[in-house]
Structure formats: structure tokens, C-alpha cells
Amino acid sequence: MNIVIIGNGITGITCARNVRKLDSNASITVISGETEHFFSRTALMYIYMGHMKFEHTKPYEDWFWKKNRINLIKAYVKSLNSKDKTLHFDNGESIAYDKLIIACGSVPNKFGWPGENLHGVQGLYSIQDLEQMERNTKNISSAVIIGGGLIGIEMAEMLHSRKIEVKMLVRENFYWGNILPREEAQLIGKHISAHGIDLQLNTELKEIISDDQNRVKGVLTNKGEQFECQFVGLTAGVKPNIGFLEKHELETERGILINEYFETSIPHIYAAGDCAQFRNPKPGEPAIEQLWYTGKMQAETLARTICGDKSAYNRGIWFNSAKFFDLEYQTYGQILPEINDQQKSFYWEHPNGKHAFRANYSSKDESISGFNFIGIRFRQIIAEEWIREHKTIGFVIQNLKKGWFDPEFSKAFYNDISHSYLQSLKSGNEE
Amino acid sequence: MKDISLSIASPAAASPLQKAGAALTACAILSSIIAAFGAGTSNPLLFFFLITGLFISGGIFYSIPYFKAQAGIKNDGIMQNSLSSRGAIAWGIAILMTGFYIILYWFPYYLEGLIRTMDPLSMMLRNKASDQWFLYGAFYTLAVLIMGMRFIAKYKFSRYHIIRTISVMFFQLGFAFLLPAFLLKLNQPEFYFSYFWPLKYSYLFPNDIDYLIQSGNLGVFMVFWGLVMTFIATPVLTYNFGKRWYCSWVCGCGALAETLGDPYRQNSDKSLKAWKIERWMVHSVLVFITLTTALLWLNSWKSGTILGDASGLFSQWYGFLIGSVFSGVIGTGFYPIMGSRVWCRFGCPMAAILGLFQRFKSKFRITTNGGQCISCGNCSTYCEMGIDVRAYAQKGENIIRASCVGCGVCSSVCPRGVLKLENLEEEGRFIPYIRHEDKK
CATH class of the missing domain: 3.30.390 (Enolase-like; domain 1)
Incomplete structure (x- = not known):
């Protein structure tokens, strides 16, 4: 059995490891254009803050992959041919599969804001984003973050560690008010403010203003206020990273559509993690789960199905x-x-x-x-x-x-x- | 993956107070050098106050920003700082410390002037002139107290760290510095109540025991104390609390590692290879010192007829290689390069014994909280003993490792509160977390 996995994040790697545990003969290949080796995405902020180096964020030493016969390919997948069961890479090479698992994660949301593609404006998801942020924030003094979620607060903490002044524009009445009850949101909001972050509640981004070199020089809010800054962090959530499937017949909506066995609309192709969308989510559960924990649990379940023990996903108590x-x-x-x-x-x-x-x-x-x-x-x-x-x-x-x-x-x-x-x-x- | 731009980042600059602290510490070192060249002999009291005063005020200045800051993890910029990430400054300090140890052990006459600055204190405490070991003890204790204060400031959010650090400061000052000096003043044997065989290996050597017993009632008590601590207290306490009761609460080597060594804790090697080397080395040292002790007793029982001088030579070599070179020169001198627990991890026979108890018969463990690990790597990075904590946590397994000294920093730096040091029932501590949905 030749298993090919797109994506070396927590979902792809957990799947590879669990398949290896269950089946010592399967051929397993993991493809990623982002990094050669698996690293912990949740630790990106600590690299920027100087708590860790990139090497510290790798949960397994580099010899691990060879020892467990997990082949690693560093390339971006350009297209998928599901009739020939072949993937084509940006470097011109290709690979055939018996079973394909797509776990290619997310990209930061952009909502068509004026100026969202200026220099100095970015989201934070990948190691490349982090490297860009390192360049974008060199020697700057102030930044604005759009969106009051978890990546937003991480970015605020990162910038704060470099003594960069941070304003956060939050659409809701309270920090993370779409998730947290009011008391918790207020408590956390106070804590954030105590660290010197300027929380702008009930405030939305209207426009990002450019200087004459196509670089951000400030933002304009829906209240008509203008804030000067040299960096804008877009952290209004993430969406499935499925651009390479745009013209493919694989059924997608916001994400790749799957059932509770992670089966897509095409046989032998599975999807899991951030990039997958459940066709029929259970009541009260989201169709797209974009968490470290759910990626891991989804992958563990999928590995069982791949190895012949067909198992439905049950994420248990949230x-x-x-x-x-x-x-x-x-x-x-x-x-x-x-x-x-x-x-x-x-x-x-x-x-x-x-x-x-x-x-x-x-x-x-x-x-x-x-x-x-x-x-x-x-x-x-x-x-x-x-x-x-x-x-x-x-x-x-x-x-x-x-x-x-x-x-x-x-x-x-x-x-x-x-x-x-x-x-x-x-x-x-x-x- | 190269670290490209990520390593050339400009970290937050040191605050003016910290610069002042560093400047005062540099002045203290300069004063020490001037004293060593002879000024200390002519003006001992002046240089004593100058050196200690500058060191202490330097430490205070350096710690103030920590006391003033919001309580929380303060690791910003550690990986970009030359001092803490094996940069040029780190190598400079490593050479300085290693050089100090070499001069102290084998060329103490170069330190004559500095040794004389300790005469007033030595006369007061011990009723005799200072020597190189008293100087060493004074500097050592000073380092533990000053850097202990810095540690408490840095980790002020954690009562575990505060209490534990006060404990090591207390044992260093009281049991490893003042009490032995006071015993000398009373014409009693200089005895360290906080060190036991096999770390203080000679305490179970026939010569030392003979000497103590002949020195009177207190000497007999010291022999009794040594035996009780080694053979009864050690297993009982380690069973109940893990080896941390000693290594990060009492021991002087641990005290220095936890205080002076804290800025370098992230430099320990976490690789599987390092773990293999560690197990071979530390257990070899244990076997070596146990054999040496046994041989000495056998020889003394047979009145030297079996081995003659051979066993004495054995113990002399142990003293040179392990006692001096390893625990001092490498163990402390290499803090900035190899992390703060090189000696404890690779060389300490006491740590080896305590570790065996901890691994096989103890209630201690670091509990992993269910499936909450996000594999970020902070725990492993900041483990001074080089344990890959994450490897266990991400599998939902508790961390039960012979080398763990229970410093508790992994638990503090964990951004998801996944780790807890605790003593619970021994049974079941190796059982990993399994999701309820996955149980069959």
C-alpha cells in the first residue's frame, strides 16, 4: 500500500506515524513545501520572541523519519490527477499514490480590505509568514492588529516583546467576545491592556493606508479614526488552503468536503485537519475544525480507517x-x-x-x-x-x-x- | 530548515538598570583581579567590602527589572542573546570560569591576594586564616545568594520556585558555609551536614570514619548522620518526593546550577544520543566510587595486605578526575556552553543513585494533563537535565525519568498548563492518557 500525505503539520504527521504503528509494510510519503521536517506551528510565536529557535520546535529529531521509514518530500503540490492517481509538484516531479490524504492546513483570511496587499501587511500561519514578519517588523515602532482572536493576541505578544507599540482592532464589544462570555472577555481584555496593548473595541478596519512606496503607513477605522503604523497584522481567522484544487473535480465548499470517515467525493482520497469540511457536522459542532487538538484526533481516527479498521470520527467532549x-x-x-x-x-x-x-x-x-x-x-x-x-x-x-x-x-x-x-x-x- | 532571518533578530535591549548591574559586576571582577595581584594582601578589609559590595549591588540592580515587571515567564530574547545562546560572551564567561577553577585547584598562589581579602571573615567565622577553599566557599555562597535572588525575582509568580530557591540558599549558607566554619572554630571536624556519600565520597571511606570517631562524640554523631542519610533518609525521601528533595532543594551543586546556572539551562543537549552517553557515564561513576569504597574497606580490614597502596591510588585518581576536573572545571566552567547541570547529569554518583530510586521506586512523577500538549517544545528547551519532556507529554505519558531533578521549570514554561510535579500513589504512574472515545 502506497500512502501519500499532503502536508507535514500535526494532522499529516500524526496520520503518518499512526499508519506506521498499525502497518509496518505500508509505504508512507509526506509532502510539504513549507519545511523539510515537522515542527510545531503553535510555537511560531516563541521563535520570534526568542524563547526558542526553530530547531527546538521540531518534536522529533531528524533521524526519526528515516528510522520509521517515512519518506519526506519538500515540494508544493501543483495539481492532482485523480484518474492516474498522481500528484504533480512545482518542481516538475510527480508521485503516484494508492491512497491520498490531504492535510494541507490553512491560510490567513483576507476580506478584500483596501490595501490588504501592501508591504508590511500580513497574516501569521506558516514559517514563511514568520520570516516575513521578521523582515516586516525590523526597526519599526508601531503596529496594528486586525481581529481579536487567538492569533491576534499571539501577534500582539510577539510585537510587544520587541517593544513595538500595538493597537488591536476588535469588532466585538469585548476581546474574543464571539467565543467568551462577557466576564471572561473583560477580564482578559484588562490583562491585555495591563501589558500595554491598546484594545480598540467595537472597531473595524475600513482601509489600510499606503505611503508612496507601496508600504503601509496607517489604518483607517470604521469610526473614521486614523492610526499610524508600519505594520498591520491580519488575524481575522484562517481558511482552508485549497487553492491548488480550484479547477479539480474534488468536491469542495469552504474546505474539502468529507464524511465522518474523512472520505472525500473521490475514492481513495481522504482529507483531514484544517483543510477539511464535514458535510454533516453533528449538532453544535463546527463543520471545519481548525485546532491543534482536533487535527491530532482526526488523524488518529483516519489512520485506523486507512489501515483497514474503518472508524468514524468522534471528537468526544470538547x-x-x-x-x-x-x-x-x-x-x-x-x-x-x-x-x-x-x-x-x-x-x-x-x-x-x-x-x-x-x-x-x-x-x-x-x-x-x-x-x-x-x-x-x-x-x-x-x-x-x-x-x-x-x-x-x-x-x-x-x-x-x-x-x-x-x-x-x-x-x-x-x-x-x-x-x-x-x-x-x-x-x-x-x- | 535554516534559521535564516530568525537568528539575527534584534531582541529587546537590556534596561538601564540591567546595564548598571552588569557594570557593577564587572567592577567586582576587576576588584578581585586587583586584589589577587597583591592589593588584597595590604588592604584585605577594604577589598573584601569592595568585592562583595559590588557583587551584591550588581545582583540587586540586575534583578530589579524582574521584580518590577508583570509576573510571568521572562524568556524574551534568550535565543538571540549572546550570553545565553552560546555566543561570544558565553564563551568568554566559560573561559573565565574554567580558568578560575584551574587556578584555584592547581595554582592557588596566583590568588594569594584575593585569598587574604577573606582573612577577616575567616578569622571571625573559623578562627583561622583564609585559604583557597574558604575563598571558594565564600564566592560560591555569594553566587548562590545573589543569583538566587535573581531567580526568585524572575519566577516570582511561582511559590514552588520561591520556596525551593530559599531552601537551596538556606542550605548553602547555613549547612555548607557557616556551620562547617563554626565547627572549625569549636575545634571540631569540618563537616558538611548537607553532603552525603557517594557525592561526598570520603564520608564513607575508612580513613574519614576513623578520624571522625576519634575526634569525639560529635564526630561519632557525624558518622551516624552520614550513615543514616545515605542508607535510610535517601531511599525514604526519594520514595516519597523523588530525587528533587535533594537535587533542587538541598544540594550545593544543585544550588549553584539553579541560581548561577539558570541563564544557561536551555543549553543542555536534548538528543537521544546525549541521553545514551549520560546513562553510561553517570552509572559508570557510581560503579567506580562504589568499587573504590569497597576496596578501601577491604584493604583496611586486611590492614593493607591485599592491595597495598593501590586502593589509595584509586581514590586519589577519583578525587582528581571526578571530584576536581569533572564536578568543578567542567561541571561549572562549562555552564554557558553545555547547560547548568553537566555535572549533575553526567557525573554525579549521588544523582545516579537517587535517579535509580526515582525511576523504579518512587511516588514522584510529572503528570501530563490528558491530551492537552501542543508540542511547542518549551518544556524540553528549558529542561536543564536535557530531558525531552515533550516526547512524553505529547503522547499523554507522565514523565518519569531517572535524571529529573524536579526543578519544575518545564511546568512553569508550559503555555497550556499541561505538566504538574506531584507525589501520588506509586501504582499506575506509568499508565498513559487514553481518550475515553478510544478506550476499548
């Missing part, structure tokens, strides 16, 4: 994590910005504004449906078990200590949280 400057964030289960009419929500925040806890639960049977932790580390297996087993909010609050994952000797807040919960019960009864 979880995600992030870090906003010094604030760590973990979420388990489902927490939407607003609760619905069958839900209740309990929120606790430390007076110092650096720790917060939220639990959403059913107003009928009090069973828990999701958690947010800020500045608190919590055990994933415990949080998931409680959600899966429909534990009540009362049980959860009483047993928080079980899942507490903060370092030894840290001040623990489970007693404060439980005290605050009992208070809220009391005042609830009095009303």
Missing part, C-alpha cells in the same frame, strides 16, 4: 486551551458567550483579576455542561468525566479539589469558589 500573555485559559465541554434558557451559569472571579472559574449547568437537573478556567489549571480527565456523567453543579463545586492541577504550593481557590457558590445559593433563595 476542550481547548490558550494563553493570553500570562493568563492561561482552559475550557471543557461547551461554554458559549450566552447561556440559553435551559441553562444556568456560575461564575467566580478572584479580586486580583487573574483567576476565574465558570461552570454552566442545566436549570432542570443541575447537570454540568461546561467549564472555563482562567489562571487555574485543571485536570482534563476529571472535567470530562464530570461532564460525561452529568454530575451536578453541587457535586462539582464540592469536589473541585480533585481536579486541581496548579503547581504545588500555589494558593488554591477551590474553597473561595465553593464559598462564593454557597453565597450565591443563599442570595438566590432570599430573592
Whole structure:
């Protein structure tokens, strides 16, 4: 069996590794134009900030690939011929496959803003983007970031580490307000501001202004304000990187359309990770999953199918994590910005504004449906078990200590949280 | 993949306070050199205060920006800084430190003037004139205290780091510097209560034990203390807390590595090859010192009839190669190039024994929090022992490695809070995380 994988990101590589584990005879080839070896995309920011060098972001030493007989080809795929089952590269070479896995990731979103292609304007996704950012931000003093999401805050932290002044234009009322409930969004917004980032809420980009050398010199907002800057970061999300399939018969929409087995519209071709779009996502789940964690889980499932154990994707109980400057964030289960009419929500925040806890639960049977932790580390297996087993909010609050994952000797807040919960019960009864 | 533009980035420049700190430290080194050339002999007290004062104020100035900054990870620019990323400054410091050790061990007469600056302190503490070892002890303790303060400032967000650092500072100052000096003043044997066999190998050699027992009741207690610590406390404490109870909480070598060595922790080699070399070397040293000790006892039991001088020669060579060259010259001198724990990782027989307990019989582990690792590599990069922490974390496995000294920095630098040092039930610590959906 000759398996060819497009993309050496977390999805492609996890798939290659798992196929190798299940089948020691398969021929496995991974193609990437970005880098020769797998690196951790999530660590790009730390290279810029000088916490790590590129070599530190490679999860496996370079001998690993040969030892595990995973062939690596450094080239961009130009076209796909699914009748001959052949891929053609930009360097003129080609490769045949029995089974093809497309895991080619994303590219930054652009929305047709005037000036979005000026020098000094860019997104951040690939190592090439990072190199460009290094050039674009050399000796500059101020930058504007468009979009208040996770890449946006990473870019802000990166620029901040080089003492570059940063303004963030955020469309919503609060930082990351389309994902976070108001309290968490406000808390994080305050933390970001405390680090000297100028958050411009309720503000959208209207135009990027050019100097006479086709370089950015400022931005104009929908409020008519003009901010001078020498760099603009476009971080309003990412979209599937499927430009090379434009004229192909493979069915695509926003991403490559797949079923729960990662099968595309053409036999023997599979797609997974950022570039894939589920035809029929389960209720409450997104059609395109663009996370490190989901890429990894999708690839593990797909590897089983490839090796003959046909398995449907089940991403299990949702979880995600992030870090906003010094604030760590973990979420388990489902927490939407607003609760619905069958839900209740309990929120606790430390007076110092650096720790917060939220639990959403059913107003009928009090069973828990999701958690947010800020500045608190919590055990994933415990949080998931409680959600899966429909534990009540009362049980959860009483047993928080079980899942507490903060370092030894840290001040623990489970007693404060439980005290605050009992208070809220009391005042609830009095009303 | 070349590092192209990424390595020539201009990092955030040092703040004026840090420049002042560096300047004061440079002045302290200059004063030391002037003292060594003879000025210290004529003006010991002046140079004592000059040198220590400049070192301490340099350290304070250097630490102020950390105290003032928002609490959090402060690793910006480390990979672009010549000092911390094996640049020209790092090589310069490595040569300076290595040279200091060579002069100290084999040509102490060049340090005569500097040694004399410590006479007033030595007279006060020990009632006798200073020598090269007292000078070394004073500088060593000063380095641990000053750089310990910097470490506490840098990691002020973590109570684990604060408490642990206060602990190593306390043991260095109290148990490894003041108490032995005070014992000398009382005409008792100079004994280090914080060092045990096999790190302080001679404490179980027949000659040392004879000498201690003959020196009186306190000497007998010292022998008893040494035996208890080596054979009872070590296994019991390591079973309950891992080897960290010693290596990053008590030990003087660990104290220097955790404080003076912290700026270089990222330079340890993380490759599989380095791990292989580490296991061969550190366990060979352990076998070597155990054999030496056994031979010495056998020889002493047979009154020197079996081996004659051979076993004495054995222990002398061990003292030269391991005790001096490895633990001092290479172990500390090479901090800026090979990372802060070269000795602890490749050479320390105590670390080897503690490591065997930790790996095979202990409640300690670094727990990986489910499937949350994003493989970023911060943990591995900042592991001073060269453990590829990420290799375990990304598989959902707990980290249980003989070499782990439990410094806790991997857990601190993890941007997703995936790692936790803890002592739980021994059973099940090797079981990896499996997604509920994947369980069969």
C-alpha cells in the first residue's frame, strides 16, 4: 500500500506515524513545501520572541523519519490527477499514490480590505509568514492588529516583546467576545491592556493606508479614526488552503468536503485537519475544525480507517486551551458567550483579576455542561468525566479539589469558589 | 530548515538598570583581579567590602527589572542573546570560569591576594586564616545568594520556585558555609551536614570514619548522620518526593546550577544520543566510587595486605578526575556552553543513585494533563537535565525519568498548563492518557 500525505503539520504527521504503528509494510510519503521536517506551528510565536529557535520546535529529531521509514518530500503540490492517481509538484516531479490524504492546513483570511496587499501587511500561519514578519517588523515602532482572536493576541505578544507599540482592532464589544462570555472577555481584555496593548473595541478596519512606496503607513477605522503604523497584522481567522484544487473535480465548499470517515467525493482520497469540511457536522459542532487538538484526533481516527479498521470520527467532549500573555485559559465541554434558557451559569472571579472559574449547568437537573478556567489549571480527565456523567453543579463545586492541577504550593481557590457558590445559593433563595 | 532571518533578530535591549548591574559586576571582577595581584594582601578589609559590595549591588540592580515587571515567564530574547545562546560572551564567561577553577585547584598562589581579602571573615567565622577553599566557599555562597535572588525575582509568580530557591540558599549558607566554619572554630571536624556519600565520597571511606570517631562524640554523631542519610533518609525521601528533595532543594551543586546556572539551562543537549552517553557515564561513576569504597574497606580490614597502596591510588585518581576536573572545571566552567547541570547529569554518583530510586521506586512523577500538549517544545528547551519532556507529554505519558531533578521549570514554561510535579500513589504512574472515545 502506497500512502501519500499532503502536508507535514500535526494532522499529516500524526496520520503518518499512526499508519506506521498499525502497518509496518505500508509505504508512507509526506509532502510539504513549507519545511523539510515537522515542527510545531503553535510555537511560531516563541521563535520570534526568542524563547526558542526553530530547531527546538521540531518534536522529533531528524533521524526519526528515516528510522520509521517515512519518506519526506519538500515540494508544493501543483495539481492532482485523480484518474492516474498522481500528484504533480512545482518542481516538475510527480508521485503516484494508492491512497491520498490531504492535510494541507490553512491560510490567513483576507476580506478584500483596501490595501490588504501592501508591504508590511500580513497574516501569521506558516514559517514563511514568520520570516516575513521578521523582515516586516525590523526597526519599526508601531503596529496594528486586525481581529481579536487567538492569533491576534499571539501577534500582539510577539510585537510587544520587541517593544513595538500595538493597537488591536476588535469588532466585538469585548476581546474574543464571539467565543467568551462577557466576564471572561473583560477580564482578559484588562490583562491585555495591563501589558500595554491598546484594545480598540467595537472597531473595524475600513482601509489600510499606503505611503508612496507601496508600504503601509496607517489604518483607517470604521469610526473614521486614523492610526499610524508600519505594520498591520491580519488575524481575522484562517481558511482552508485549497487553492491548488480550484479547477479539480474534488468536491469542495469552504474546505474539502468529507464524511465522518474523512472520505472525500473521490475514492481513495481522504482529507483531514484544517483543510477539511464535514458535510454533516453533528449538532453544535463546527463543520471545519481548525485546532491543534482536533487535527491530532482526526488523524488518529483516519489512520485506523486507512489501515483497514474503518472508524468514524468522534471528537468526544470538547476542550481547548490558550494563553493570553500570562493568563492561561482552559475550557471543557461547551461554554458559549450566552447561556440559553435551559441553562444556568456560575461564575467566580478572584479580586486580583487573574483567576476565574465558570461552570454552566442545566436549570432542570443541575447537570454540568461546561467549564472555563482562567489562571487555574485543571485536570482534563476529571472535567470530562464530570461532564460525561452529568454530575451536578453541587457535586462539582464540592469536589473541585480533585481536579486541581496548579503547581504545588500555589494558593488554591477551590474553597473561595465553593464559598462564593454557597453565597450565591443563599442570595438566590432570599430573592 | 535554516534559521535564516530568525537568528539575527534584534531582541529587546537590556534596561538601564540591567546595564548598571552588569557594570557593577564587572567592577567586582576587576576588584578581585586587583586584589589577587597583591592589593588584597595590604588592604584585605577594604577589598573584601569592595568585592562583595559590588557583587551584591550588581545582583540587586540586575534583578530589579524582574521584580518590577508583570509576573510571568521572562524568556524574551534568550535565543538571540549572546550570553545565553552560546555566543561570544558565553564563551568568554566559560573561559573565565574554567580558568578560575584551574587556578584555584592547581595554582592557588596566583590568588594569594584575593585569598587574604577573606582573612577577616575567616578569622571571625573559623578562627583561622583564609585559604583557597574558604575563598571558594565564600564566592560560591555569594553566587548562590545573589543569583538566587535573581531567580526568585524572575519566577516570582511561582511559590514552588520561591520556596525551593530559599531552601537551596538556606542550605548553602547555613549547612555548607557557616556551620562547617563554626565547627572549625569549636575545634571540631569540618563537616558538611548537607553532603552525603557517594557525592561526598570520603564520608564513607575508612580513613574519614576513623578520624571522625576519634575526634569525639560529635564526630561519632557525624558518622551516624552520614550513615543514616545515605542508607535510610535517601531511599525514604526519594520514595516519597523523588530525587528533587535533594537535587533542587538541598544540594550545593544543585544550588549553584539553579541560581548561577539558570541563564544557561536551555543549553543542555536534548538528543537521544546525549541521553545514551549520560546513562553510561553517570552509572559508570557510581560503579567506580562504589568499587573504590569497597576496596578501601577491604584493604583496611586486611590492614593493607591485599592491595597495598593501590586502593589509595584509586581514590586519589577519583578525587582528581571526578571530584576536581569533572564536578568543578567542567561541571561549572562549562555552564554557558553545555547547560547548568553537566555535572549533575553526567557525573554525579549521588544523582545516579537517587535517579535509580526515582525511576523504579518512587511516588514522584510529572503528570501530563490528558491530551492537552501542543508540542511547542518549551518544556524540553528549558529542561536543564536535557530531558525531552515533550516526547512524553505529547503522547499523554507522565514523565518519569531517572535524571529529573524536579526543578519544575518545564511546568512553569508550559503555555497550556499541561505538566504538574506531584507525589501520588506509586501504582499506575506509568499508565498513559487514553481518550475515553478510544478506550476499548
